[in-house]
Amino acid sequence: MGIRFGGDYNPEQWPEEVWAEDLKLMKAAHVTMVTAGIFSWAKVEPRPGEWDFGWFDRVLDGLAGAGIAVCLATMTASPPPWLSRLHPEILPEGPDGQRRWPGGRQHYCPSSPVYRSHAVRLVEQLATRYAGHPALSLWHVGNEYGCHTRQCFCDVSAADFRRWLRERYETVGALNDAWSTAFWSQAYGDFDEVLPPRTAPTFPNPAQQLDYLRFGDDALRACYLAEKAVLERVTPGVPVTTNLMPQHKPVDAFAWAPHMDAMALDFYQDPYVPDDHIRAGYVFDLMRSARSGQPWLLLEQAPSAVNWRPRNGPKPPGAMRLWSWQAVAQGADAVLYFQWRQSLGGAEKFHSAMLPHGGTNTRTFREVTALGREFASLPDIAGSRSRADVALLADWHSWWALELDSRPSTALDHSRIALDHYRPLFEAGVPCAVVPPQRELSGYRLVVVPNLYLLTARDATRLAAYVRGGGRLVVSFFSGIVDEHDRVHPGGYPAPLRELLGLRVEEFWPLDAGRSVAVDGNYTGRADLWSEAIDLEGAEALAHFTDGDLAGRPAVTRHAYGKGTVWYVGTRLEPALMRALLDDVREAAGVAPVLPGLPAGVQATVRESATGRFVFLLNHGSEPVEVRLPTPMTDALAATAPRTEDGTRVDHGAGAGDGAAPTDRITLAARGVAVLTEPGRVP
Incomplete structure (x- = not known):
């Protein structure tokens, strides 16, 4: 299927008559996959045990009919208002004892058995209903675990922490030794005396804090695993993942990796940080390495500006394309955005989308469509891998x-x-x-x-x-x-x-x-x-x-x-x-670079498979540069670029003739990209 391309799709935000237009425009934009249902819990279960999947059936049927695969979310990232009203004990608390209230998202205690039981019940309904649906390609559990509720310090979490400690240390003596409780008269006589590291008069015990960070990660992962167990039982063979966040301290990506069928990431580069592509490079390499070089999925990025930084600048022309290709160059087999259609209301209405408020006659939609066309033109990249010394x-x-x-x-x-x-x-x-x-x-x-x-x-x-x-x-x-x-x-x-x-x-x-x-x-x-x-x-x-x-x-x-x-x-x-x-x-x-003598600001990577070898060149600089190649290569992007009516190839950010003939040098425009293949090794 090639590189998956698309974004989060939230049709519940729009009248049903808009959905047909969505499908038409998705096809025009070369969308091949969407993530659906992330925040749909309140819509499919408006009251406890009362299910309304009819509208979602029509959404999935429409996507399947358009040939668009679905990364189907389990909808558990944001509990509906009725759940916290009936069960306020699911709400998380901070270390100061203050409760975190509904009105945003992720308002649940990860250790809450009430939350987990309702979440699993919902997942059972989803998996049973959509098992075998032609649109279902991948399961997306939860959403950005630990983004807002990194840890909970409530009494429910305290009890779960004590259970976790008993399993880890077995005896309170072993706990006292590990936590150095002889210091400051902290020795425990029983596990029941242990609390989370809540706000204290001065420094809490550092070993206690460290274990609570471990416990917090395990509690979040237990939520994920409870849902995954249902999915594996009801829909065996459908891969399962969740979207991690970059350099996200509460969630140990290496500990989660064995439980994910593919690593998946949300990454939002900041156009006001000139070298943010280096941070991206580190995170992308970590995602690729976490499962020993397996291709990973970029499940969220912004087409242009976000809404949550102090200053939310748009991505300048070419930046979105460059940074999307960077993800692919470093092992991604999917490039998706948040989100497909820009919201009119809510906290993220000023977050950019593939289809902006201004519609199709916008720079963003044109850039998105052109990028989708490029990915579609090089399907053999998908599945290829990189190696590192x-x-x-x-x-x-x-x-x-x-x-x-x-x-x-x-x-x-x-x-x-x-x-x-x-x-x-x-x-x-x-x-x-x-x-x-x-x-x-x-x-x-x-x-x-x-x-x-x-x-x-x-x-x-x-x-x-x-x-x-x-x-x-x-x-x-x-x-x-x-x-x-x-x-x-x-x-x-x-x-x-x-x-x-x-x-x-x-x-x-x-x-x-x-x-x-x-x-x-x-x-x-x-x-x-x-x-x-x-x-x-x-x-x-x-x-x-x-x-x-x-x-x-x-x-x-x-x-x-x-x-x-x-x-x-x-x-x-x-x-x-x-x-x-x-x-x-x-x-x-004895470690050599991919290409010798790279100009400043140019990134070079390689992906290989049994069918071909791709060399990616990305110019993160603001000026055109010439890159000399050790052997003649063909720019596959230029060779597949569309032509205007007079036969001129559309500018793709590199200048190496028409791209059809091998060349030993290539000029990259500012923010330009080239995908090179060697003669005789073209897929």
């Missing part, structure tokens, strides 16, 4: 622990640190996998650890074995400090990595806001955010701090270990220095 490690448990209170610095931001390490690789055109530390690493030439504040002894042993066997490893500051219970590893920082790194960190030296320090040696420039007093224990210093309190102490080190090498970075190097370091490490590891 470099892995970046990411771990939600370490993220949760790093950003708790009472740390050496509150300025340590997991997402920012990850991007600091991802950016140099992205800009060099080097494909990356983003994987958890538990993943098998031997297949990677280079592994980068931006930060693993929390590191289990088992994962530390795995990293050492990787280097001992010949791997190249880069580890950055404040890693290997605590175990899975946020207890400091004994033996001096970073105890589980000291032998591997060949050094000891005597003291942490976080830098004050706005302050930087100089470094000199193999890498000369500035660093900020963090520094450490490092003593060498076998490693060699590649750069030293040259001013400030740590002047003369190592800043960057290298250590031969077994057959491999490990580098350690005890500060945050400025971007140019980090690029220089990772370029040197890549060269030592």
